[in-house]
Amino acid sequence: MIGQISLGIWMTAVVLASFLYIPAIPGFGATGETARIIVYHVPAAWIAVLAYLLATVNSVSYLLKGEAKLDRQAQVNAELGTLFCLLAAVTGAIWSRAAWGLYWNWDPRQTSIAVLLMIYAAYFVLRGAIADSDRRARLSAVYAILAFLTVPFLVFIVPRAFPSLHPDLGGIERVRVMSPQVLVVFLSSLVGFTGLYVWMYNIQMRCLSLLSKRVPVRGVRYE
Amino acid sequence: MGIKRFPWLSRALAVLRKDLQLEFRTRYAYSALVMFALTTLSTISFSLGGSMADTDVAAALLWMILFFSAMTGLARTFIQEEEAGTVLALKMAADPEPVFLGKYLFNTVLLFSLTVLIVPLYLLMSNLSVANVRGFLATVLLGVLGLAGAGTILAAIAARAAAKGSVMTVLSFPILLPLLISAISATSTAFAGGLPESMMTDLGLLFFYNGIVLAASFLLFEYVWNE
Numbered sequence: 001m002i003g004q005i006s007l008g009i010w011m012t013a014v015v016l017a018s019f020l021y022i023p024a025i026p027g028f029g030a031t032g033e034t035a036r037i038i039v040y041h042v043p044a045a046w047i048a049v050l051a052y053l054l055a056t057v058n059s060v061s062y063l064l065k066g067e068a069k070l071d072r073q074a075q076v077n078a079e080l081g082t083l084f085c086l087l088a089a090v091t092g093a094i095w096s097r098a099a100w101g102l103y104w105n106w107d108p109r110q111t112s113i114a115v116l117l118m119i120y121a122a123y124f125v126l127r128g129a130i131a132d133s134d135r136r137a138r139l140s141a142v143y144a145i146l147a148f149l150t151v152p153f154l155v156f157i158v159p160r161a162f163p164s165l166h167p168d169l170g171g172i173e174r175v176r177v178m179s180p181q182v183l184v185v186f187l188s189s190l191v192g193f194t195g196l197y198v199w200m201y202n203i204q205m206r207c208l209s210l211l212s213k214r215v216p217v218r219g220v221r222y223e
Numbered sequence: 224m225g226i227k228r229f230p231w232l233s234r235a236l237a238v239l240r241k242d243l244q245l246e247f248r249t250r251y252a253y254s255a256l257v258m259f260a261l262t263t264l265s266t267i268s269f270s271l272g273g274s275m276a277d278t279d280v281a282a283a284l285l286w287m288i289l290f291f292s293a294m295t296g297l298a299r300t301f302i303q304e305e306e307a308g309t310v311l312a313l314k315m316a317a318d319p320e321p322v323f324l325g326k327y328l329f330n331t332v333l334l335f336s337l338t339v340l341i342v343p344l345y346l347l348m349s350n351l352s353v354a355n356v357r358g359f360l361a362t363v364l365l366g367v368l369g370l371a372g373a374g375t376i377l378a379a380i381a382a383r384a385a386a387k388g389s390v391m392t393v394l395s396f397p398i399l400l401p402l403l404i405s406a407i408s409a410t411s412t413a414f415a416g417g418l419p420e421s422m423m424t425d426l427g428l429l430f431f432y433n434g435i436v437l438a439a440s441f442l443l444f445e446y447v448w449n450e
Contacts, residue, residue: 129384153401
């Protein structure tokens, strides 16, 4: 209870700070106001990739150990990852419209986020297509690992090899370049997003654990 | 014979030979592939005709034909096993890795036979002259190997899933996208005669993509194959 309330207050403070506390950053769009989206877009994107990384680790562990709980963890991580990936894509498109006039132009960065979304979608299509729970867990684990191998290509290599309009991708340099006000709000937002993720993960895992303990009824398919 | 001393390889080649013999008798997979590719090619050529002078468009269309043909044709190797009921026998006959290698080689042969037919036809129908022939051939070679590599394990996964047809394409697209991006870009450069340096980046990406996907497929196939 305390955790949820403090998370709510924290995120409210972050949202308010992003509009009232941070000054407009010159160089971003006409007035520099569009830079505020950095507080929402970047943490969402980081969390999306982190979630997928966790899902892959869970998949590897599942293939090695075979515990059903690991499969549930992979599923929850994938679900939450999809959500944050969608948020990142939408905030990115909004910013793209404000900065360059187009919502979507298949810039390498936009392509990579679209492909991450497609990977998630394919993962859930595969899960939905298999009825037997052991087989479903195994095959979706294999697919998650296979798809993960293409993510470094898209996230790191393609944007370096082909020119992109996306603002500079260097992680550490960007943090140093940020003014202290922006840095504080940005890091707080990152912490808040992570807290949000942990909270939602916790709830989903508890739900799925309870569902898995139900006594099976003939003819009814769970999950 | 020397090959008998390497049971792993001889079993893989046995699987390859079995599939090739079956295929040669019925020619079902090959004809399905070729008909699909020819239909697509004809439609494209008919509707676009002379305006394929744009090398980007031409490159993209070529790889679309190859990609969707691969989607149609590659799943056949595993679905055939399921339909004929020979899966159990194959599982008993060899370890998963030689089976994968055999199937992968078979898919490579299948795709190459398709490519050898379709690519010259495509060049003829689109009236394109390839500026950088060696680069083009290298791109097609690496691209087709990549399609076969990723396609084989995805075919195995899709064959286990319930709705066999559409699942394969949905699963394959995100995984094959880096390959398609690099291949289309390199092919476009080869058509237009652009800088070899940019093509080297693409070819490098294709090469490493192939290596990574193949290595991962070898390691993961066991989990797909064994129940």
